[in-house]
Structure formats: structure tokens, C-alpha cells
Amino acid sequence: GDSVTQMEGPVTLSEEAFLTINCTYTATGYPSLFWYVQYPGEGLQLLLKATKADDKGSNKGFEATYRKETTSFHLEKGSVQVSDSAVYFCALSDYTGRRALTFGSGTRLQVQP
Amino acid sequence: DAGVIQSPRHEVTEMGQEVTLRCKPISGHDYLFWYRQTMMRGLELLIYFNNNVPIDDSGMPEDRFSAKMPNASFSTLKIQPSEPRDSAVYFCASSLTGLGSYNEQFFGPGTRLTVL
Numbered sequence: 001g002d003s004v005t006q007m008e009g010p011v012t013l014s015e016e017a018f019l020t021i022n023c024t025y026t027a028t029g030y031p032s033l034f035w036y037v038q039y040p041g042e043g044l045q046l047l048l049k050a051t052k053a054d055d056k057g058s059n060k061g062f063e064a065t066y067r068k069e070t071t072s073f074h075l076e077k078g079s080v081q082v083s084d085s086a087v088y089f090c091a092l093s094d095y096t097g098r099r100a101l102t103f104g105s106g107t108r109l110q111v112q113p
Numbered sequence: 114d115a116g117v118i119q120s121p122r123h124e125v126t127e128m129g130q131e132v133t134l135r136c137k138p139i140s141g142h143d144y145l146f147w148y149r150q151t152m153m154r155g156l157e158l159l160i161y162f163n164n165n166v167p168i169d170d171s172g173m174p175e176d177r178f179s180a181k182m183p184n185a186s187f188s189t190l191k192i193q194p195s196e197p198r199d200s201a202v203y204f205c206a207s208s209l210t211g212l213g214s215y216n217e218q219f220f221g222p223g224t225r226l227t228v229l
Contacts, residue, residue, distance in 0.1 A: 034217070043117075043204055043220035089156065100146055100169065101218060103156040 138207030
């Protein structure tokens with residue numbers, strides 16, 4: 001079945017540091033890939049998405065590239081801010097059947113001033 | 114649009130009591146999902162509906178859990194009887210089929226359930 005593997009957290013960075021959160025996936029067919037973010041006490045919000053190989057999703061300074069050859073969708077940001085502190089979830093949607101998203105375990109990011 | 118609405122936001126109950134969680138999806142969306150989030154198991158899909166019909170309930174933990182969607186604007190998740198291990202945050206999400214939607218799901222703020 002489908003699965004998503006994310007790097008273990010928490011990730012602690014200083015403000016303006018470079019961020020990478022690794023995500024790899026296993027899926028049948030050609031899934032769409034997503035990053036969701038969850039701020040404390042809130043529900044998940046879509047951060048960015050990519051629907052086919054080599055697509056780059058970007059939003060709010062974050063970006064991720066859909067790499068079919070390595071089955072990866074790593075999240076990056078060049079300069080993090082304290083306000084980026086949250087839990088980040090990688091997810092996939094496989095259109096060959098099930099409509100629900102398959103989520104990774106989440107990676108907590110803490111940015112210190 | 115107000116987004117996905119869930120109620121209550123917090124629920125504290127005693128073991129053995131019935132609990133009902135409610136969700137109003139975004140108007141016009143045809144898919145509705147119920148997820149459960151715990152520290153141990155992360156985000157798990159419990160059940161999802163398409164046009165008010167349950168499509169996949171394989172994630173429902175046991176017979177104590179039931180979900181209904183009587184119309185396009187309302188869904189409930191019921192736990193009877195509740196147990197301490199049901200303590201979690203329960204999220205409802207909705208999405209819209211169609212070209213370009215890419216199955217983006219919109220999440221509600223969640224209901225934090227504590228069973229004592």
C-alpha cells in the first residue's frame with residue numbers, strides 16, 4: 001500500500017537558518033504530493049503541492065520538488081523565521097483508488113530567535 | 114466561506130459515555146473525511162464519504178465508532194461507549210472533485226477529546 005516516510009523530529013534551528021525536511025514515498029501509479037502545516041492548536045493547512053514529476057510547489061518561501069526517480073518530495077526554505085515553528089506533514093494522494101490522503105508522521109520544527 | 118466547522122472544540126467525558134462530534138464541510142464539497150490524531154499513531158484516516166455515502170471505513174477502530182452523513186452539509190462521528198484510549202484530536206476535512214482540485218483537503222480546527 002501507499003506510505004510516506006518523513007525525517008524524525010524535532011528539528012531545532014536558529015532564525016534565518018536553512019531548512020530541509022526529508023520526505024520519501026511509496027505509491028502505485030502517479031500520486032500527487034503535498035506538504036501540510038499545523039500550527040499549535042490548529043488544524044492542518046495546505047502549504048504547497050505538486051501533481052507530476054519535476055513539478056516544483058512553492059508558497060511562503062517554502063518549496064519542494066517532485067522527484068520521481070528518488071520518490072522524494074523534500075521541503076526546503078532558505079531562511080526560516082520564528083513564525084515557521086509548526087508541525088509539517090508530507091502527504092500523497094493516489095488517484096488509482098482511494099481518495100484519502102496518506103500522511104507521514106509529521107516533523108516538528110522549532111525556530112529559535 | 115467559513116471553512117470546515119467542527120463542534121465542540123473541546124470535549125471532556127467519562128469512560129462509558131457517548132460522545133458525538135460534529136462537522137460542517139465547505140459548501141459544495143463532495144468529499145468528507147474524518148481523521149484522528151494521537152502522539153503515538155499520528156494522523157489516521159477513520160472514514161470518508163463521497164456525496165454523503167461512506168466509501169471507506171476501514172480505519173474505524175471498532176464497532177464503538179460510527180459515522181453518518183445525513184446530508185451534504187453535516188456529518189457526525191459517534192463513539193459509544195467511549196474509552197480513555199479514544200482520547201485524541203479528531204479532524205474533519207472536505208474536498209472537491211474535479212479538474213485542478215488535486216484532492217486538496219481543507220481541514221477543520223479539530224475536536225480535542227479527553228476521556229477520563
